[in-house]
Amino acid sequence: MPELPEVETTRRELERVIVGRRVVTAYVGKPKMIVEPGSLRLTDIVGARFQAIGRRAKYFIFSFDRPATLLVHLKLSGQLVVRRGDQTLAAGGHPVPRFDTPLPHRATHGRFDLDDGLTLWMTDIRQFGRFIILDRSDVDGYFADRRLGVEPLVSEFTVDALAQALAPHRMLPIKAALLDQTNVAGLGNIYVDEALFASRLHPLRAAASLTPTELATLHTEIRSVLSYAIQNGVAELPAGKVDPDSNFPRAHGRFSLPCLFCGTTMARIQVAGRSTDYCPTCQGQSSTGKNPHERVG
DNA sequence: AACTACTCCTGGAGGC
DNA sequence: TGCCTCCAGGAGTAGT
Incomplete structure (x- = not known):
């Protein structure tokens, strides 16, 4: 896609x-x-x-x-x-x-x-x-x-710009907010899952509930995931499933496969009508900003 | 204003 | 083999 x-x-x-x-x-x-x-x-x-x-x-x-x-x-x-x-x-x-x-x-x-x-x-x-x-x-x-939001790879996409785009969405899951092109323009189902996975954010977290630290991490990871894909080959999943031995994408398409970081079986839920794959351990509901990997090793 | 549900399509996968 | 149902999802629109 x-x-x-x-x-x-x-x-x-x-x-x-x-x-x-x-x-x-x-x-x-x-x-x-x-x-x-x-x-x-x-x-x-x-x-x-x-x-x-x-x-x-x-x-x-x-x-x-x-x-x-x-x-x-x-x-x-x-x-x-x-x-x-x-x-x-x-x-x-x-x-x-x-x-x-x-x-x-x-x-x-x-x-x-x-x-x-x-x-x-x-x-x-x-x-x-x-x-x-x-x-x-x-x-x-x-x-x-079409009220398209900011391009994530231009200099105008700052942490503050991301925060402002998410601020009105007090109840909306962060996954749904990032899919909405009027907030950030260009993300789709695969790269939203990738960015949330890399940021250790649960896809159902309310968009406006992110802490400054979490916003900064998400901002970095959105750019990182997109840049990586542009540089190293894109994430196309013709059958909706990733090659189990591939390390990219790291989240989307890996439902039922082990998390590449902690080994927990990746879960799939529906968010905003879209299949959403995430690691229940790495992307726990905790809003402390603490990285679960520090505990998992 | 924020949010949800539905619509457009068809090929491929899985069930029986 | 052959039906059948379900699923994939970007973005526009209608409705709550």
């Missing part, structure tokens, strides 16, 4: 390959996947040249040498692949179907032929992904309308 690290690593791959290329054809087979809030249409990017590929939260921002701008959201199961013939030049997102699958796949819904023989394919088993066409000047407003 593409979260911030998957979108960011994919963005970098795409940027390397398609910036400077010109769009020859733009086709999206499912009308419901096209969002055109203004006067611009998908066809308005035909003939345009890619200038830059940006990212905000889990949105790709494709900028061109004209005002028409394309946002892409992969939601749960979208993937982007750039091919020249059978050769894959860039790929990212949900790994099903496999990135080397012959395209178009029956779940391929977007096809953008570029000059230089390249094609950008969008495949999405669940059809939740979206192509959003906006005027360049309306992009900031689009995100503002």
Whole structure:
């Protein structure tokens, strides 16, 4: 499920390959996947040249040498692949179907032929992904309308910013608060579990109840987990389960497996309608800020 | 304002 | 083998 690290690593791959290329054809087979809030249409990017590929939260921002701008959201199961013939030049997102699958796949819904023989394919088993066409000047407003929170990897994301975002949520579980894109933008189910595990925080702790020490730890671990994933390969769990011998992800997908720190069997609960894996020992309800590992060894 | 429940989809897994 | 049910989850919306 593409979260911030998957979108960011994919963005970098795409940027390397398609910036400077010109769009020859733009086709999206499912009308419901096209969002055109203004006067611009998908066809308005035909003939345009890619200038830059940006990212905000889990949105790709494709900028061109004209005002028409394309946002892409992969939601749960979208993937982007750039091919020249059978050769894959860039790929990212949900790994099903496999990135080397012959395209178009029956779940391929977007096809953008570029000059230089390249094609950008969008495949999405669940059809939740979206192509959003906006005027360049309306992009900031689009995100503002969604009240997207701070980006966790920019300097504006401080401990204080995190504290302010969580403060209104007196009853909401910290897990639910971190999934809410208006608080922090870009985290999803996997990396919230990872950040809470690394921070030794129980997912049901009330968001506004964190001590200053816990907030500082959570702030550090959110950045650490995201940065690690971007640097070392992303956490995709095609079958919803992690490889038992892998040490990443360390929490999500490890339900019923031993905690990598203390050996306790990892538990799974539902929080905000999402499967949430955590260690009952390391992430106890204690709000003392004491690290359970100091006792476990 | 804060929070919950539901919706969109389909493939894969597990039960019998 | 073959049904059937359940599960996975980002984000928008409606309702409490």
